[in-house]
Amino acid sequence: MTADDRFGCNRLATLPGPLRLDGGVLLSPVEIAYETYGTLAADGGNAILVCHALTGDQHVASAHPRTGKPGWWTRLIGPGKPIDPARDFVICTNVIGSxxxxxxxxxxxxxxxxxxxxxxxxxxxxDMVRAQAMLLDHLGVARLKAVVGGSMGGMQALSWAATFPDRVAAAVVIASTARHSAQNIAFHEVGRQAIMADPKWNGGDYYGGEPPAAGLAVARMAAHITYLSEAGLTEKFGRRLQAREAKSFGFDADFQVESYLRHQGLSFVDRFDANSYLYITRALDYFDLAEEHGGLLANAFRGGTTRFCLVSFDTDWLYPTLESRNIVQALNAAGAPVSFVELTSPYGHDAFLLDAPEMNRVVDGFLRGGR
Amino acid sequence: MTADDRFGCNRLATLPGPLRLDGGVLLSPVEIAYETYGTLAADGGNAILVCHALTGDQHVASAHPRTGKPGWWTRLIGPGKPIDPARDFVICTNVIGSxxxxxxxxxxxxxxxxxxxxxxxxxxxxDMVRAQAMLLDHLGVARLKAVVGGSMGGMQALSWAATFPDRVAAAVVIASTARHSAQNIAFHEVGRQAIMADPKWNGGDYYGGEPPAAGLAVARMAAHITYLSEAGLTEKFGRRLQAREAKSFGFDADFQVESYLRHQGLSFVDRFDANSYLYITRALDYFDLAEEHGGLLANAFRGGTTRFCLVSFDTDWLYPTLESRNIVQALNAAGAPVSFVELTSPYGHDAFLLDAPEMNRVVDGFLRGGR
Structure with missing residues (x-):
């Protein structure tokens, strides 16, 4: 095991493909940027695929090579954590479209x-999941000990179990859903329209010039509100003013929440591509696991051998607990083993990325239970 | 009573003022566009002021002179309705800033x-309320039988009772709040940033040229989602596709909810000014009735003679029932008479503008009760 293997390194696999996409197009080559942590066991039985959310990346447990920020899920993955590279071979891929x-x-x-x-x-x-499967073939991973993800990562975990039931021993699905609701689609459509309304978007041909930063920032701001709870926003900001004694009676960011949102929008455009935002939100809006299986969600899971663990958060209004319950019912109908817990958190959808010791205990217990 | 008096006509009062605004500026002249319906009684005791919401207008009970659309609250105001021009002298003003x-x-x-x-x-x-008071002086209306409004109209009703307690016998506050929450501010800030990100906004100097239609449409789309309930959106649109057999695997409006939102955005820019949207959302975000009264909401209502009626809707997540309850508690603490009901509706915040027979019964009973 080299230092690179221990702490993860930025890897790129250029696979010939072709990958037949759901839209009918053959994609070739298929480039997949990924990170791994730990070593694949001789029997291949310790591989865990971690799937990222909309704007996430492959740097799940190591510093981002450009920003230097720590991995986005070091609370769950690392020495002594529920997913531990000393024991597990951890793989995280940047999804295609990103x-x-x-x-x-x-x-x-x-x-x-x-x-x-x-x-x-x-x-x-x-399609994201099929690309990941191609990478696993490339890495010599026949079967996953577990696939784990939150939000869009949870959708990938569900899709893995449905698409490759023989390759997934366990799936951990956190703060997620089996289909995008009308409200989910509506918020994404606002973001897409904000990007496309920016003249700099230019039909998507802006590479080499200025990106549609203003439109992308607005898209991020709108989405960001859905990641937080109303109570969490009130607790964090309330109606507190910025470093001012009183209202400005102008259009500066008087309130802290305005300043915070503007910052979220502006910092996002430095790290994300506007067209990727269009493509990935589209993939999310198209997601409806039941529709892919004759309209009945239970059909997605029949005959599989995957054990499931679902976690929701009580203040998550993007993918509310009800969505997890619907999945649990379908799993029950399909006779699949499933454990489900709704956790309490003030942080809304974002809770899965924040300090959540109960979530860690649930994931830890579930992953140990399969041995 | 002329035909104009019977059906309302578009009137404009140009009052010399000056109106001292909360921001310290003296506004002069003060132009107020308004409609009236019915006739002021000899004793002046039948005047009802109806207050409109963010993007509303003075044409509350008669056709809009340009679009020809019926008044926006003919369900509540008209012959045989809880507010009846045959009995009441109904006034509705376009708020300043609009x-x-x-x-x-x-x-x-x-x-x-x-x-x-x-x-x-x-x-x-x-400031909107003070301008309305100037118009009432102009019309010879000393005291209101009632002030009635939903959403921002409800805030005006509350502000009327707090600012001119001797001029308001009764206040009807529907689907409203005594202060904008962090989440409310956040959504408005997204809309403002969308407008200001549109190059055609040009610092607000676009009159005579093209308005920032794309930015304003995005602002409207984001806000519109907050006016509907998640369940209502699911019921109305779900994941149904537009007039297509299958997904397009493109970026057209595949889903009905996308098409609906785009239409909401596009039709809005024909009827509303982007700068007014900035000013009125700012007024809403600044609204905090407690803050205006030493930080204690009850102080806003102490010593008044106004009777209050509050109505909320269970699926309204823009101004949830909890906000109405907070107002009711403050009114109780101030010893003000108040009746409060939470109504069931699938329509979210917009419910107050839609067919709501229970709301009509509540308002009718309340207004009759004061006689």
Missing amino acids: CMGSSGPASVNPATGRPWGMRFPVITIR | CMGSSGPASVNPATGRPWGMRFPVITIR
Whole structure:
């Protein structure tokens, strides 16, 4: 085991493919940027795939190479944590459609030698999962001890169990859903329209010039509100003013919550590609696991051998507990083993990324239970 | 009573003022566009002021002169309705800051002969109410039988009772709040940033040229989601596709909810001024009736003679029932008579504008009770 293996390194696999996408297009080559932590056991039985959310990346348990920020799920993954590279071989891939090295709209279209832009094919959550399966083949991982994810990562975990039931021993699905609701789609559509309304978007052809930063910032601001709870926002900001004694009677960011949101929007545009935001939100809106299985969610899980663990948070209004319950009912109908818990948190949807010792205990117990 | 009096006509009062605004500026003249229905009784005891919401107008019970659409609250106001012009003298004013004829950023600044744009002073809900009081003076209405409003109209009703306690016999406050929450402010800030991100906004100087339609449409789309309930959106649209057999695997409006939202955004820009949207959302975000009264909401109502009726809707997540309860508690603490009911509706915040027979019965009973 090298130092690189121990702490993760930024890897890129260029797989010939082709990958047949749900939209009918054949994608080739398929580039997948990923990180691994730990070592694959001789019997191959210790591989855990961790799946990231909309704007996440492969740097799940090690510092981001550009920003230097710690991995986004070091609370769950690391020495002495429920997922421990000393024991587990941890893999995290940047999803296709994204912009952290995997094939996406910012990648070069081999047919033209120029960035794909909006000529990149529309992808689905299942396409992301199929690309991950190609990478696992490449890495020699036949079967996963577990696939683990929150939010869009949870959708990938569900899709893994449905698409490759023989390759997944356990799935951990946190703060997620089996289908995007009308309200989910509506918020994403606002974000897409904000990006497309920015003249700098230019039909997606902005690479080499200025990106549609203003539109992307607005999209992020709108989405960010849905990641927090109303009570959490009140607790964190309430109606407190910025470093001012009184209201300005102007249009500066008087309230702390305004300043916070503007910062969220502005910092996002430095780390994310606007076209990728369009493609991944589209994949999320298209996600409906029941629809892919004849309209009945239980059909997605029949005959599988996967054990499931679902976790929801009581203040999550993006993917409320009810969505997890619907999945649990379908799993029960399919005769699949499932444990489910709703945790209390003031933090809304974002809770799964924050300090959540109860979540850690649940995941730890579930992963140990399978041995 | 002329035909004009019977059906309402578009009136404009140009009052010399000056109106001292909460921000310290003196506004002069003060233009107020308004409608009236019915006739003021000899004893002046039948005047009811109806207050509109963020994007509303003075055409509450008669067709909009430009669009021809029926008045926005004909379900509550009209022959045989709880507010009946055959009995009541109904007044509805376009709030200052708006764009339907009252002084606002699109009005001509008398000092320059050009539209105010962003040089228009920032206003508050209380400023709107003070302007209305000036109009009532002008019309010879000393005291209101009732002030009635939903959403921002309800805030005006509360502010009326707090600012002019001797001029309001009764206040009806529907689907409203005594202060904007952090989440409320956050959503409005997204809308403002969307407008200001549109290059056509041009610092507010776009009159005579093209307005920032794309930015305003995005602002409206984001806000519109907050007016509907999650369950209502699911019931109305779910994941149903537009007139297509299958997903397009593109970025057209595949889902009905996308198409609906786009339409909401596009149709809004034909009827509303982007700068007015900035000013009125600012007024809403500044609204905190407790803060205006030493930090204790009950202080706003002490010593008054106003009777109150509060109505909330169980699926309203913009101004949830809890906000109405807080007002009721403050009114109780102040010893003010108040009746309160939470109604069931699938329609979220918008319920107060839709068919709500229970709401009509509550308002009817309350207004009759005062006689």
